[in-house]
Amino acid sequence: MPELPEVETVRRGLQQQTLGFTVERVEVLRERAIAAPPQDGLAFGQCLQGRSLQHWRRRGKYLIADLDHGHWGVHLRMTGQFLWLEQPREPCRHTRVRLWNQAGAELRFVDTRSFGQMWFVPPGVSVESVMTGLQKLGPEPFSNSFNATYLKGKLAGSLRPIKNALLDQALVAGCGNIYADESLYVAGIRPQTRSGSIPFERLEGLRSALVSVLEQSIGAGGTTFSDFRDLTGTNGNYGQAAWVYRRAGQPCRHCGTPIERERLGGRSSHWCPSCQH
Numbered sequence: 099m100p101e102l103p104e105v106e107t108v109r110r111g112l113q114q115q116t117l118g119f120t121v122e123r124v125e126v127l128r129e130r131a132i133a134a135p136p137q138d139g140l141a142f143g144q145c146l147q148g149r150s151l152q153h154w155r156r157r158g159k160y161l162i163a164d165l166d167h168g169h170w171g172v173h174l175r176m177t178g179q180f181l182w183l184e185q186p187r188e189p190c191r192h193t194r195v196r197l198w199n200q201a202g203a204e205l206r207f208v209d210t211r212s213f214g215q216m217w218f219v220p221p222g223v224s225v226e227s228v229m230t231g232l233q234k235l236g237p238e239p240f241s242n243s244f245n246a247t248y249l250k251g252k253l254a255g256s257l258r259p260i261k262n263a264l265l266d267q268a269l270v271a272g273c274g275n276i277y278a279d280e281s282l283y284v285a286g287i288r289p290q291t292r293s294g295s296i297p298f299e300r301l302e303g304l305r306s307a308l309v310s311v312l313e314q315s316i317g318a319g320g321t322t323f324s325d326f327r328d329l330t331g332t333n334g335n336y337g338q339a340a341w342v343y344r345r346a347g348q349p350c351r352h353c354g355t356p357i358e359r360e361r362l363g364g365r366s367s368h369w370c371p372s373c374q375h
């Protein structure tokens with residue numbers, strides 16, 4: 099599943115490839131991909147037609163294109179991906195939405211599992227009122243408002259494992275299973291630790307670990323753990339550097355102790371029993 103670094107990698111690719119792209123024609127092959135106007139591919143296409151893409155933003159795992167009039171929102175969910183095609187190519191059976199510019203270049207949205215969503219936000223309407231999932235998001239991990247004081251206040255008295263708290267998009271936007279496990283390892287905190295019991299200094303360590311792990315992965319172009327591909331079809335390579343994620347039974351890269359795995363909140367957690375307390 100794409101997490102923050104993958105979505106940020108996609109954003110950068112879109113920003114590079116599609117700036118100034120003016121939508122000449124839209125084809126929606128699967129109505130379900132269109133969240134607004136609800137399941138109406140024709141209306142969605144009409145809204146986007148003639149619009150030019152001015153800037154791509156990211157908020158949590160949402161992508162938002164600022165258009166010359168209105169906004170275009172996208173959530174990749176499990177398997178959504180964009181392809182940039184300068185030469186005509188037959189669509190595969192997982193192709194959901196196709197957009198062409200005047201020069202015939204195509205921006206294609208492919209989504210095997212088909213959970214990805216798109217929104218058109220009309221001019222003069224707030225993005226959050228249409229893409230309602232944005233309203234629930236906590237601060238961005240790279241923002242100043244995400245700091246140890248914020249974490250201490252939010253987690254005060256909480257008995258839930260810190261791993262589960264990190265996966266909560268209302269606490270911090272964009273962190274998923276991979277980066278929760280990796281940042282807890284870097285911070286030396288066991289995933290089962292009760293959130294409310296973690297002292298201020300260790301929360302600061304966790305914040306900085308999450309930021310550095312995310313930055314490292316963005317620098318590497320996203321992770322190889324999923325079938326994630328960027329706009330050119332390239333897979334990232336963070337996987338080679340994983341400390342604990344999907345390394346159950348293998349020796350810790352620091353101390354050699356076998357990495358353990360346990361299910362927490364329905365997701366697999368990986369940690370080193372010697373390095374994490």
Ligand SMILES: [Zn+2]
Nearest residue numbers: 350353370373
């Ligand atoms: Zn270790």
